[in-house]
Amino acid sequence: MQLWLIPVFPLVGFLLNGILGRRFSKAVVNTIAVGSVLLSLAWVVKTLLGLGDLNAAHTEQYFTWIQSGGLNIGWDFTLDRLTAVMLLVVTGVGSLIHIYATGYMAHEGGYYRFFAYLNLFMFFMLTLVLAANYLVMFVGWEGVGLCSYLLIGFYFDKKFATDAGNKAFIVNRIGDFGFSLAMFLIVVNFGSLDFGTVFTSVAGKSEAALTAIAFLLLLGACGKSAQIPLYVWLPDAMAGPTPVSALIHAATMVTAGVYMVARSSAIYLHAPAAMEAVAIIGLATAFFAATIGLAQNDIKKVFAYSTVSQLGYMFLGLGVGAFSAGIYHVVTHAFFKALLFLGAGSVIHALGGEQDVRNMGGLRKKIPWTFWTMMCAAVAIAGVPPFSGFYSKDAILAAADRHAPWMYWVGVVTAGMTAFYVFRAIFLAFFGNYRGKAHPHESPLVMVGPLVVLAALSLGGGYFFKIPEFLAPLFPLAKEPDNIGPVVVSVAFGIGGIALAWLLYVAKPALPDQIASSFNGVYQLIYNKYFVDEIYDAAIVNPVIGGSRDVLWKGLDAAVIDGAVNGLANRARGIGGVLKRLQSGNIRSYAAWVLLGSVFLLVVMGVMGGLR
Amino acid sequence: MSAGVPLSWYLILSAVLFALGIAGFLLRRNVITVFMSIELMLNAVNLSFITFSYQLKQVNGHIFSFFVMVVAAAEAAVGLAIILTVFKNRSTLNIDDVSSMKN
Numbered sequence: 001m002q003l004w005l006i007p008v009f010p011l012v013g014f015l016l017n018g019i020l021g022r023r024f025s026k027a028v029v030n031t032i033a034v035g036s037v038l039l040s041l042a043w044v045v046k047t048l049l050g051l052g053d054l055n056a057a058h059t060e061q062y063f064t065w066i067q068s069g070g071l072n073i074g075w076d077f078t079l080d081r082l083t084a085v086m087l088l089v090v091t092g093v094g095s096l097i098h099i100y101a102t103g104y105m106a107h108e109g110g111y112y113r114f115f116a117y118l119n120l121f122m123f124f125m126l127t128l129v130l131a132a133n134y135l136v137m138f139v140g141w142e143g144v145g146l147c148s149y150l151l152i153g154f155y156f157d158k159k160f161a162t163d164a165g166n167k168a169f170i171v172n173r174i175g176d177f178g179f180s181l182a183m184f185l186i187v188v189n190f191g192s193l194d195f196g197t198v199f200t201s202v203a204g205k206s207e208a209a210l211t212a213i214a215f216l217l218l219l220g221a222c223g224k225s226a227q228i229p230l231y232v233w234l235p236d237a238m239a240g241p242t243p244v245s246a247l248i249h250a251a252t253m254v255t256a257g258v259y260m261v262a263r264s265s266a267i268y269l270h271a272p273a274a275m276e277a278v279a280i281i282g283l284a285t286a287f288f289a290a291t292i293g294l295a296q297n298d299i300k301k302v303f304a305y306s307t308v309s310q311l312g313y314m315f316l317g318l319g320v321g322a323f324s325a326g327i328y329h330v331v332t333h334a335f336f337k338a339l340l341f342l343g344a345g346s347v348i349h350a351l352g353g354e355q356d357v358r359n360m361g362g363l364r365k366k367i368p369w370t371f372w373t374m375m376c377a378a379v380a381i382a383g384v385p386p387f388s389g390f391y392s393k394d395a396i397l398a399a400a401d402r403h404a405p406w407m408y409w410v411g412v413v414t415a416g417m418t419a420f421y422v423f424r425a426i427f428l429a430f431f432g433n434y435r436g437k438a439h440p441h442e443s444p445l446v447m448v449g450p451l452v453v454l455a456a457l458s459l460g461g462g463y464f465f466k467i468p469e470f471l472a473p474l475f476p477l478a479k480e481p482d483n484i485g486p487v488v489v490s491v492a493f494g495i496g497g498i499a500l501a502w503l504l505y506v507a508k509p510a511l512p513d514q515i516a517s518s519f520n521g522v523y524q525l526i527y528n529k530y531f532v533d534e535i536y537d538a539a540i541v542n543p544v545i546g547g548s549r550d551v552l553w554k555g556l557d558a559a560v561i562d563g564a565v566n567g568l569a570n571r572a573r574g575i576g577g578v579l580k581r582l583q584s585g586n587i588r589s590y591a592a593w594v595l596l597g598s599v600f601l602l603v604v605m606g607v608m609g610g611l612r
Numbered sequence: 613m614s615a616g617v618p619l620s621w622y623l624i625l626s627a628v629l630f631a632l633g634i635a636g637f638l639l640r641r642n643v644i645t646v647f648m649s650i651e652l653m654l655n656a657v658n659l660s661f662i663t664f665s666y667q668l669k670q671v672n673g674h675i676f677s678f679f680v681m682v683v684a685a686a687e688a689a690v691g692l693a694i695i696l697t698v699f700k701n702r703s704t705l706n707i708d709d710v711s712s713m714k715n
Contacts, residue, residue: 585711587646591637 001047003060003077003130006087009040010122017119021112033115034098037122041091047079048088054081055473059132059196066135073193076132081471085327086129086259089334093251094122096450100342101243103446104349114154114241121147125252129259133193134183137260141179141224144253145172151248152240164236171233175223175257182216185209199266207270214267214274217260218281225257227315228285231308232533238300242345245300250307250341251334258314258330262323265475269321279319279403283410286312288530290417294424295516295527298355299344302425306381307337309418313396316411322399324468324475329396332388335461336380339454340422343374346447347429350440357425362434367441369448371430376455378426380462382419383494390494391462394487399478401486412490419497427505622663629656643695643705647688654684 013036021029051058057080066073079087098118105114121144128140145168153165183193189209190198202210221227226234237249248254261268261278268275286309293305310333317326348355350367364371380389393415401408434440442448468477504512516523525531582593629652636649658677665673698710 587707587710588638588641595634595638 001050001058001060001079002043003047003058003079004062005043006040006047006091006130007123007126009036009043010119010126012036013119014116014123017112018116021116024112026106026111029112029115030102033119034095034102036119037091037095037098040122040126041095044087044091048084051079054079054084056080057196061132070191071187071193073133073135075136076194077130077136078132078195079130080474082259082262082327082474083129085331085467085470087126089331090122090125090129090252093334093338093454094125094247096453097243097247097251097338097342100246100345100447100450101241103444104243104345105241106444108241110154114151117147117150117154118244118247121151121248121253125256128256132195134186134195134198135193137263138179138183141220141256141260142176144248144256145169145176145224148172148237148248148253151244152237154240154244158239161239164233164239168233168237171230172223175220175230178216178219178223182213182220185213185216189213195263199264202266202270205270210267211271211273214264214271215277217264217267218274218278221257221261221315222281223257224260225254225311225315226285226308227257227281227312228288231285231289232536234308235301235304235529238298238304242300242341242348245304246338246341246345249304250337254307254311255314255330255334258311258318258326261315261318262327262475265318265323268318275319275321277319278315279400279407282312282315282317282319283400283407283414284312285309286316286414287410290414290421291526292529293421294417295523296421297358299347299357299360299425299429300341300355302357302421303337303340303344306340306418306422307333309414310337310381313393313411313414316400316407317396320396320399320403320407322396322475322478324471324477325392325395325399327471328462328467329392331465331467332380332392332458332462335388335454336377336458339373339377339451339458340381342447342451342454343370343377346370346443346451347374349443349447350438351436352438354436354438357428359436360429360434361432361436362430363440364430366434367443369442369451373448373451373455374426374430377458378422380458381422382498383415383491384498385491386463387459388457388462390491392467394490395468395478397490398486402478408486412486412493415490416493416497419494420501423498423501424505427501431506432509619663619667623660626656626660626663629653629659641706641708643698643707643710646707647691647695651684651688654680 013032016032017024017029024032048054057078059076059078062075062077064072065075098115101114101118105111108114124140124143124147126140128137128144131137131140149165149169152168153162155161186193186198189205190201192198223230234249234254238245240249268278289305289308289312293302293309296302296305310329314326314329314333317323317329344355346367347360347363347370350363350370351360354360376387380387383390383393397408397411397415400411468475504515528534584590633649633651633653633656636652637646640646640649658680661673661677661680663673665671665677695705699705702710704710
C-alpha cells in the first residue's frame with residue numbers, strides 16, 4: 001500500500017523549502033508546505049480505505065537496515081488501528097495547523113525556514129508513528145526532538161528562546177537515555193526489536209527484566225511527554241511560535257510518550273509495578289501541573305501547564321490499564337488543546353504580541369470568532385458533556401475508579417482545577433473591560449478557518465469518534481460502569497470549576513487578589529511553579545556545571561590530561577638534555593666511548609661465561 | 613709452530629700492535645695518523661686471524677683476513693677522499709677542529 005509515501009511527502013516538502021525556499025515567494029512556500037501535508041493526509045485516508053477493517057496489522061518491509069549476528073533490524077512500517085488513529089490525528093491536526101501558520105507567520109522573518117522545520121517535524125512524527133520496530137521509532141523519536149529544539153529556538157536572536165530550546169533538548173536527552181537502555185535490554189532479552197516478535201514472546205520472560213524495560217521506557221516517555229520529573233522543559237518551550245506550541249507541544253509530539261507506552265502495552269501488562277508507576281507519575285503530574293496553572297498570567301503558560309496536566313491524565317489512563325482511554329484522550333486533547341493554542345495565537349496576533357492575560361480583557365466583542373471557538377475548546381477540556389473532553393476524561397476516570405478510588409478522587413479534583421484555570425484565562429481575556437493598549441483586530445480567514453474546524457472537532461470529536469470501540473481489537477473494552485455516580489461527580493467538579501472562575505473573574509473581580517494576599521505563601525509557591533526550576537538549578541544544573549568546570553575541566557583536562565602530555569614532553573626534554581652531552585662533537589671522545597663500550601661488552605661476556 | 617716461535621708470541625705481538633693502534637687513535641690529532649692507527653688495528657686483528665688459522669690448520673682465518681683487507685682497502689679509498697675534502701674546506705687536518713656537529 002506504499003505506506004512510505006505518507007512520511008515522504010513532508011520530507012520532500014522539507015527538502016524543497018529548506019534548500020530552495022530562500023528564492024521562493026511566500027505563495028510557493030505555502031503551497032509546498034501545506035500541500036505536502038495535505039497529500040500526506042490524503043494518502044493516509046486512501047490507505048485506510050483500501051485496507052478495510054484493519055483487524056490485523058499491515059506491515060511493509062522496505063530494506064534491511066542493520067544486520068549483526070542474530071540481530072536483524074529492518075526499515076519496516078506497520079499500520080494497525082492504533083497507528084491509524086495516530087496517523088489521522090497527526091496529519092489531520094497537522095494540516096489545519098499548517099494552514100493556520102501561513103496566516104500567523106505571514107509577517108515573520110525566516111518564513112521558509114519555519115515551514116521547512118514544520119515539514120521535517122511531520123516527516124519524523126509520521127515515521128515514529130508508522131515504525132514497526134523500536135529502532136525506527138527511535139529515529140522518529142529523536143527527529144521530532146530535533147525539530148522541537150529547532151522550532152522552540154526559532155527566534156534565535158532572543159536569548160530566552162535559545163535557552164528554552166537547549167533546555168528542551170537536554171531534558172529530553174535524559175529520557176532518550178532511558179529509551180536507549182530499554183532498547184538494549186529488549187535486544188538482550190528478545191533478540192529482536194520488532195514489535196510483532198517482542199510482543200508475542202513477552203509471556204515467557206522474567207518479570208524482573210520486563211519491569212526494568214518498562215521502567216526505562218517510562219523514563220523515555222516522561223522526557224518526551226513532559227511528566228514529573230522531566231516536565232520542566234515544556235512550559236519554557238512556549239518560547240517558540242504559537243503554531244509550534246499547538247502542533248508539537250500540545251497535539252502531537254508530546255503525545256509520543258503516550259503512544260509509545262500504549263504500543264508497548266504487552267510489556268506493561270506483564271510488569272504491574274511499572275504500570276502502577278505510570279499511573280502515579282501521571283496522576284502526580286496532572287495534579288501538580290494543574291495547581292501551577294491556577295496562578296499563571298501568561299496565556300500560553302496557562303495552556304502549557306494545562307498540557308502537562310492533560311498528559312498526566314493520559315498516563316493515568318495508561319497506568320490503570322485503560323490504554324484505549326489514554327489514546328482517546330490523546331485524540332480529543334489534540335483537538336481542543338490545539339484549538340486553545342491556536343486561539344491564544346489568534347489573540348496574541350490580534351494584540352500585536354501581548355501574552356499577559358492581565359493586559360487583555362473585553363475581547364469577546366472585538367474578536368468574536370476567536371472567542372467562540374476558544375469557548376468550544378474550553379467547554380471540551382472542562383469535561384462538559386457531551387463535548388469531546390467529557391468522553392475521554394470520563395473513560396480515564398472510570399478506569400481509575402475501578403483501579404483505586406483515591407486516584408479517581410485526585411483526578412476529579414484535578415478536573416475541577418482544569419476547568420477553573422482554563423475558564424480563568426478565558427474570562428480574563430474575553431470578559432470585563434479591555435485593559436491593553438493595542439487595537440485588537442480579528443485574524444484573517446486562513447487562521448479562523450482552522451479554528452472553526454477544530455472547534456467542531458472539539459465539540460463533536462468525542463461523540464463521533466469512539467476511539468475505545470475502534471481500538472477494541474487491540475485493547476479489550478472495559479465493561480460499562482453500573483452506576484453513573486462517578487460520572488456525575490466529575491462533571492459536577494468541572495462545572496463547579498467553571499462557576500468558580502465566573503464568580504472570581506467576572507462577577508467579583510476584586511476577590512482573587514484578596515484570596516491571593518490572604519494565602520500569600522501558597523500563592524507565591526504555585527505562582528513560582530513550586531520553585532522546581534530553582535531546585536533543579538541548585539540540585540543538578542549548578543553541580544553539573546561546577547563539576548564540569550572544577551573537576552572535568554580544571555581537574556581532569558587541564559591537570560591530568562594536559563599534565564600527562566606536558567609531563568611526558570618535559571621528561572623527554574630532560575633525558576635529551578642529559579644525553580646531548582655525549583654528542584660533544586669531539587671525534588676522539590667518540591672513539592674513547594667505542595673503546596669503553598667494547599671493553600664493557602667483553603667484560604660482560606666474560607662474566608656471563610661467554611668466553612672460554 | 614715449526615720454527616719454534618710459540619703461539620703466544622704472535623698473539624702478544626698482535627695485542628701490542630692493537631694497543632698501539634688504540635693509543636694512536638685516541639691520542640693523536642692528525643687525522644691521517646688516526647687513520648693509520650685504524651689500519652694498524654685492522655692488521656693486528658689480521659695477524660691473530662692468520663695465527664690461529666695456521667695453528668688450527670683451518671682456512672677460515674685466511675678468508676676472514678682477506679675480507680678485512682678488502683674492507684680496509686675500500687675504507688682507505690673513502691677515508692682518504694673524505695680527508696681530502698675536509699682539508700679543502702677547512703685547511704686543517706686536526707680532528708679536534710672538525711667539530712661543527714657540536715651545538
